[in-house]
Amino acid sequence: MASRALLALQPSNQSQLLPANATSCEDDAQEAWDLLHRVLPGFILAICCAGLLGNLLVLSVFLLPRRRLSAAEIYLANLAASDLVFVLGLPFWAQNVWNGFHWPFGDALCRTVNGVIKANLFISIFLVVAISQDRYCALVHPVASRGRRRRRRAQVTCLLIWAAGGLLSVPTFLLRAVKAVPDLNVSACVLLLPPHRAWHFARMVELNVVGFLLPLGTIVFFNYHILASLRGRAAGVVRGARRGGPGEGKPTALILTLVAAFLMCWAPYHVFAFLEFLVQVQALRGCSWENATDLGLQWANFFAFINSCLNPVIYVFVGQLFRTQVRELYKTCAPGSVAAMSSSQRKSIPQLFWRN
Secondary structure (H helix, E strand, C coil): CCCHHHHCCCCCCCECCCCCCHHHHHHCCHHHHHHHHHHHHHHHHHHHHHHHHHHHHHHHHHHCCCCCCCHHHHHHHHHHHHHHHHHHCHHHHHHHHHCCCCCCCHHHHHHHHHHHHHHHHHHHHHHHHHHHHHHHHHHHCCHHHCCHHHHHHHHHHHHHHHHHHHHHCHHHHHHEEEEEECCCCEEEEEEECCCCHHHHHHHHHHHHHHHHHHHHHHHHHHHHHHHHHHHHHHHHHCCCCCCCCHHHHHHHHHHHHHHHHHHHHHHHHHHHHHHHHHHHCCCCCCHHHHHHHHHHHHHHHHHHHHHHHHHHHHHHHCCHHHHHHHHHHHCCCCHHHCCCCCHHHHHHHHHCCCCC
16 A cells, blocks of 8 residues: 655655555545645655754864864764754655645656665764764773774764765665556656565664664663763762752753653654554555544644754764854854964864863
């Protein structure tokens, strides 16, 4: 079974030809689909603009001073680059939804845009895991994680993450194509999987397990030990102080914000993606399940894409030192504005991530 939502430009869709009863199911939710076609493209374009501005600003602040990046900045710069590439594909997705899932850009862009979005979906999530691991090493094992070795490890890790994202997107590059869907009177960019259920199971494992549950478990593990370490330090410095005192407030708030944002943005998408898998294998049947899953998955995509806008805010802009660097770098258009930064300011940037 396939449906209109499966024709959208999303990383998880698995499209086949529509069955005879698909149109009747869609008629039951026609008003909801009409609202989605009108409203969702504007939201997606707004996310695209915000993501472009935010991630370009992050990259410019990191790269314009032309200095050696710390390990933390290497991860953050790669995350900003990944999110930047990710949002570049959103205008195509918005136009696709606006057209009722008619793809007007040709077969080559169908494969390329979807493949790049799929690759960067995994790259962004894996980089969040790497940032959590690096923060864990810096705060829980600070002596063992200093110096050149940590920067080199960050570079190698980022290369491996980009390679892994590319490999996980290969099926999308190979199996995407523009096909006519007579029931909807469109030529849609679809992912043509073989009909065997094992393919749907493999896609579910790739997306829900590799792309969400395992990264989430890793993030929770690292952040749990970070919080435990911070609380232990606070208890050692101020004996008798109540738990969660002012000494640990900012780091604790930042860490909890990271995990909460990750869950808020990605959990709805993966819940509906799993429900889509159950519909595909006919474990769930009926128009109500189909419509709820299809429409829910479309709106869940919107929340997942928001993460590309929130990452610059959560990981960087909450840092007081980073905001200082932004003001220093952009307060004037004069060519000497970057050179005017003091050496102490430049040296303080590598610490921006850990002092919040």
